[in-house]
Structures are given as structure tokens and as C-alpha cells.
Amino acid sequence: MRPPVPEVTGQPLTTAGQPQILVTGCPGCGCTHRHLAFGERRAPCGCKYIVTTPREDQP
Known part of the structure; x- marks a missing residue:
């Protein structure tokens, strides 16, 4: 059985080209990585994770 893929929160980054x-x-x-989309991704270090959107606090 495979271990579960961890979830990490991604923050939108505005660049001169396209959003990242x-x-x-x-x-x-423990480093910082950039991706072009949310969802399941593999970092340059080889770690696999699911990039999720930031959660807004509910009033």
C-alpha cells in the first residue's frame, strides 16, 4: 500500500509572464517551489504532493 500523498497550500504568484x-x-x-497549476505535482527535489488553494477564513 502506498503512503498518502501530502497536501500543501499554494499561493498565487503574479509574474510578468503567466500566473504561477x-x-x-x-x-x-523544506524549500520553495513554483508550479503552473494546482493539483498533484512533483517538486524538483522529487517529492510528490497535492497543491491546494488557500482557504479563506469564514466569518
């Missing part, structure tokens, strides 16, 4: 998703605190190496 910034992941801080990678569960594999």
Missing part, C-alpha cells in the same frame, strides 16, 4: 503557484515549505526538502 508558489509552494513554501516542501514536505520533502
Whole structure:
């Protein structure tokens, strides 16, 4: 049985080109990585995780 894929929260990053998703605190190496979309991704360090949208606090 495979271990569950961890979830990380991605923050939108506005660049001169196209929007990117910034992941801080990678569960594999602790570094920051950029991705082009949310969902299941593999970081340059080889760690696989699911990038989710930030949750808004409900009033």
C-alpha cells in the first residue's frame, strides 16, 4: 500500500509572464517551489504532493 500523498497550500504568484503557484515549505526538502497549476505535482527535489488553494477564513 502506498503512503498518502501530502497536501500543501499554494499561493498565487503574479509574474510578468503567466500566473504561477508558489509552494513554501516542501514536505520533502523544506524549500520553495513554483508550479503552473494546482493539483498533484512533483517538486524538483522529487517529492510528490497535492497543491491546494488557500482557504479563506469564514466569518
